[in-house]
Amino acid sequence: MIITIIAGARPNFMKIAPIIEAIQKKQSEGVNIHYQLVHTGQHYDKNLSASFFEDLNIPLPDLNLNVKSGTQAEQTAAIMIGFEKVLADNATDLVMVVGDVTSTMACTIVAKKAGIRVAHIEAGIRSGDLSMPEEINRIVTDSLTDYFFTTTPQASKTLEHLGASTDHIFFVGNVMIDTLRKHEGRFKQHELWQRLQLEPQKYIVMTLHRPSNVDEESQLTALITQLTALAKNYPIIFPVHPRTKKLLEGLSLNFENLHYVAPLGYLEFNYLVKHAFAVLTDSGGITEETTVMHVPCITLRNSTERPETCTLGTNVLVGNNSDKITNAFEKLVSGDWPKGTIPELWDGQAAERIINHLVEIYKL
Numbered sequence: 001m002i003i004t005i006i007a008g009a010r011p012n013f014m015k016i017a018p019i020i021e022a023i024q025k026k027q028s029e030g031v032n033i034h035y036q037l038v039h040t041g042q043h044y045d046k047n048l049s050a051s052f053f054e055d056l057n058i059p060l061p062d063l064n065l066n067v068k069s070g071t072q073a074e075q076t077a078a079i080m081i082g083f084e085k086v087l088a089d090n091a092t093d094l095v096m097v098v099g100d101v102t103s104t105m106a107c108t109i110v111a112k113k114a115g116i117r118v119a120h121i122e123a124g125i126r127s128g129d130l131s132m133p134e135e136i137n138r139i140v141t142d143s144l145t146d147y148f149f150t151t152t153p154q155a156s157k158t159l160e161h162l163g164a165s166t167d168h169i170f171f172v173g174n175v176m177i178d179t180l181r182k183h184e185g186r187f188k189q190h191e192l193w194q195r196l197q198l199e200p201q202k203y204i205v206m207t208l209h210r211p212s213n214v215d216e217e218s219q220l221t222a223l224i225t226q227l228t229a230l231a232k233n234y235p236i237i238f239p240v241h242p243r244t245k246k247l248l249e250g251l252s253l254n255f256e257n258l259h260y261v262a263p264l265g266y267l268e269f270n271y272l273v274k275h276a277f278a279v280l281t282d283s284g285g286i287t288e289e290t291t292v293m294h295v296p297c298i299t300l301r302n303s304t305e306r307p308e309t310c311t312l313g314t315n316v317l318v319g320n321n322s323d324k325i326t327n328a329f330e331k332l333v334s335g336d337w338p339k340g341t342i343p344e345l346w347d348g349q350a351a352e353r354i355i356n357h358l359v360e361i362y363k364l
Contacts, residue, residue: 001093004111005038009103013058014179038107040067083111084110099121122149125305150169153344155171170357174346177288204278205273206236210282210301220247224253227325238261278298313343
């Protein structure tokens with residue numbers, strides 16, 4: 001059996017690492033299972049892609065589509081054209097896509113039109129917000145997927161309600177937490193730790209990249225101004241996503257406690273998160289990591305496709321509502337933040353469950 005694994009953006013790399021390791025383990029046991037890794041090139045900043053292969057010990061991709069930047073339509077089209085050629089030239093039994101980025105949707109469409117089965121890792125999650133490109137990617141991908149691997153029972157129920165066969169839905173846990181658990185002992189300080197004289201639980205980490213937060217100058221200005229004011233006693237470390245950097249270059253948002261840094265590698269970024277007083281983010285994946293590491297997380301979004309991080313974990317949604325942001329900070333500094341628990345099967349074994357299911361399905 002040959003599995004073609006798709007990676008296109010930073011979150012994908014964290015998810016494919018344990019899957020590749022689980023495949024290699026089966027190979028060592030004599031199972032006839034193989035993979036080829038296709039990097040679409042959707043993220044091309046070194047710290048958003050290449051460094052992740054180094055940090056997570058992922059073998060270099062077998063093929064790279066080198067798509068790079070563009071509009072949603074331009075990226076989708078370029079990925080589809082490139083991946084169609086890959087499938088024409090390379091035999092495969094299954095295409096595996098992860099998450100909800102443009103590459104996930106585009107490669108799913110191409111695979112199904114070529115008559116190849118698709119397995120979706122992180123299937124069934126929904127935010128209910130169609131203004132998010134990722135939500136559209138999820139809906140399209142799950143409408144075509146053959147095998148659904150879910151992170152929570154709720155995601156499995158969502159798929160059942162949409163008519164997916166229960167025989168093809170597998171609740172396996174969260175592969176991103178597999179990676180977190182494996183590498184937690186390898187997290188390392190970035191040079192900025194010493195340069196800024198940071199101390200555990202005495203600084204805040206912030207990431208912003210959603211269009212609702214960063215695509216409009218007045219909104220981004222108001223948001224950063226309020227956050228830096230509320231966090232006045234804490235340095236804010238802000239690794240700047242390429243999308244956000246373009247807008248920031250035209251603004252003069254300079255505050256004494258705000259420190260802009262280039263995108264960080266996986267090990268360095270998660271060292272900062274693990275030891276932070278809190279995290280401010282509009283990322284879905286980071287809310288999962290903060291939940292597992294029991295770090296308070298204020299999410300600058302109105303909806304989430306990961307509700308378990310709020311109901312069970314350490315995450316609170318505030319959108320860009322000024323009053324909600326203020327209230328969240330008041331709870332944070334007063335010590336009244338929920339401690340949180342870890343969701344079921346977020347135990348570091350999800351990838352092994354996925355590959356075990358595929359071995360059984362394909363009777364390897």
